[in-house]
Amino acid sequence: MTQAADTDGAWRVAAGGRWDLEGAARLVRTLDAVRPSGGAAVRVDLSGLEALDTVGAMLLTRLADRLKGLGHAVEVAPVRPEHAPLLEAVRAAAAAPVQVPERPHPIRDMVERTGRGTVGLMREGLELLAFLGEITIAFGRILRDPRRLRVRAVLSHIEQTGLNALPILGLLTFLIGVVLAFQGADQLRRFGAELFVVNLLGVSVLREIGVLMTAIIVAGRSGSAFTAQIGTMKVNQEVDAIRTLGLDPVELLVVPRALALMITLPLLAFYADIMGLFGGAVMSYVVLDISFGQFLRQLHGAVGLGTFLVGLIKAPVFALVIAMVGCYEGLKVSGSAESVGALTTKAVVEGIFLVIVLDALFSVLFSYLGV
Structure with a gap:
């Protein structure tokens, strides 16, 4: 130079x-x-x-x-x-002007995250509500023309979600009945009212514990399976192929799963009630020396048909919510194995959360109605 x-x-x-x-x-x-x-x-x-x-x-x-x-x-x-x-x-x-990053502010960032999460939750709720509308329309088409229903798929899902779940559900509800009887007896013994542990078991298991535990187990077992199955089909572009053939994925994939779960969950809830009461009866016999005949007589006087039906009425609603969330998250899979895993976990969390929220709403409703 x-x-x-x-x-x-x-x-x-x-x-x-x-x-x-x-x-x-x-x-x-x-x-x-x-x-x-x-x-x-x-x-x-x-x-x-x-x-x-x-x-x-x-x-x-x-x-x-x-x-x-x-x-x-x-x-x-x-x-x-x-x-x-x-x-x-x-x-x-x-x-070009130099962009100086702002120093993070913990309170502002927390408020921002809370707002973003709230908006995302509202958007998710609206999308779930829209998906429920699609399922309702698909059910309406099947009611108008029952030949559209895939009976074999429904029976297959009944076997997967119902029969295959009996061992784990029976074991867990039996143990829950044992725990409830033991803890109830430990408290009621102080007042000399050990026999009323049967009343405690009957009301809690038939009205709340049986159907709630069944829904939670099914949400973790079958809800995640629905997401993984449909998500894998989405990754393999099978869902796109269904749409290309002019078929409705909701009618073809979602309705059979939802219908199967709405049939099996009440039956599983009844089975869970029986196993929970049986576990309580065994523990009552061991700890309180209450015979099985005494247990049944006290149970008959403590609970009526209404108590049993209150728990059973919730089952189809829980089933529809679990199936809806599982299938909805499966259809949201973006095309990678990582997405399948993340949305499967999300489906389980959302399903259990909505089941507990609905159970709380049912409790408030039944209390208001005096049931």
């Missing part, structure tokens, strides 16, 4: 050779020595430039900015056509 004063008093800085990363250190030292006297205008001549990369363009831009800061009028010309786009891009990047 050379610098000299022209006859008109302007300074001319001639850039030549290769301006690239390899010679950047040498160029920095050379450019620091460019200090025109006075306030003379400076013209940077790039006609002799052989090669220019991003580093060289950045050094030229910094030179021009430094000279302008010293009060010189700077002109960069002539510029070879092959170098002009890069030089303009670097100039534009240097002129």
